[in-house]
Amino acid sequence: MTVIAPDKPQVSTDPLDLEAINPMLESQDPAGICRWASAQFGGELVMTSSFGAESALLLHLATRVKPDIKVIMIDTGYLFPETWQHMEALRRRLDLNVWVYRTKNDPIAWLGQNGEGNASWRNDVDRCCNTNKNEPMERAMAELRPSAWLRGIRRNQADTRKEKPFVEWSKRYRCYAVSPLLNWSTRDIYLYMKQNELPYHPLYEKGYLSIGCNPESCTRAVKPGEDPRAGRWSGTDKIECGINVNSNSLDSAGL
Numbered sequence: 001m002t003v004i005a006p007d008k009p010q011v012s013t014d015p016l017d018l019e020a021i022n023p024m025l026e027s028q029d030p031a032g033i034c035r036w037a038s039a040q041f042g043g044e045l046v047m048t049s050s051f052g053a054e055s056a057l058l059l060h061l062a063t064r065v066k067p068d069i070k071v072i073m074i075d076t077g078y079l080f081p082e083t084w085q086h087m088e089a090l091r092r093r094l095d096l097n098v099w100v101y102r103t104k105n106d107p108i109a110w111l112g113q114n115g116e117g118n119a120s121w122r123n124d125v126d127r128c129c130n131t132n133k134n135e136p137m138e139r140a141m142a143e144l145r146p147s148a149w150l151r152g153i154r155r156n157q158a159d160t161r162k163e164k165p166f167v168e169w170s171k172r173y174r175c176y177a178v179s180p181l182l183n184w185s186t187r188d189i190y191l192y193m194k195q196n197e198l199p200y201h202p203l204y205e206k207g208y209l210s211i212g213c214n215p216e217s218c219t220r221a222v223k224p225g226e227d228p229r230a231g232r233w234s235g236t237d238k239i240e241c242g243i244n245v246n247s248n249s250l251d252s253a254g255l
């Protein structure tokens with residue numbers, strides 16, 4: 001079942017003028033956009049993190065301006081053990097305020113109940129993502145009811161992200177989505193990570209440049225020259241898990 005956030009009072013006295021704000025933010029670096037978001041939304045700003053390949057970057061940027069920001073982590077039941085290790089290491093290093101939202105399903109039982117006989121492969125990735133990833137995310141946003149949410153998407157990651165603005169209204173979560181990293185390249189990220197001695201996910205050096213769940217159907221190492229996200233749902237036309245799709249999971253194409 002999809003959980004929709006109930007109507008809530010507007011925290012901002014007026015809706016944001018996105019046509020004015022987005023061009024202004026184009027000239028800001030990610031730290032400047034995080035500062036703007038913290039000043040604009042205060043305690044009602046949260047962030048999501050997959051604790052994936054380069055997640056330390058946005059966690060570091062966000063906690064420089066808002067040390068106690070709530071960090072939403074979605075536990076599908078199928079994450080790599082290394083992801084949990086990475087989360088714990090970053091939680092200690094950055095003193096993170098992590099809020100884990102878990103699938104309601106027992107991961108092994110769910111596979112058996114849904115005809116998924118091979119734990120290292122998903123036949124129906126859309127059904128699995130919808131139930132085990134999108135539902136906890138929607139539950140998190142319905143419970144926490146933030147005014148805005150920081151996320152780590154970049155324009156050069158996928159065609160679905162090329163036209164994204166820095167700030168947009170999310171009808172699905174009924175809050176603003178703020179994307180400070182939109183214009184950064186892999187090299188920009190590398191330089192920031194190096195300068196601040198931030199760790200990549202432990203699987204990064206093994207060729208896992210974008211990291212989600214551990215079935216091979218969902219995350220594999222990429223080969224030299226491949227797009228960093230080529231290892232996600234490889235061999236299918238699926239690009240997004242659905243968390244960053246700006247509509248209800250039940251009516252999102254491809255979900």
Ligand code: SF4
Pocket residue numbers: 076078122124125126128129130132133212213214215217218241
């Ligand atoms: S990424 Fe794969 S294992 Fe994870 S929720 Fe989606 S289909 Fe399931």
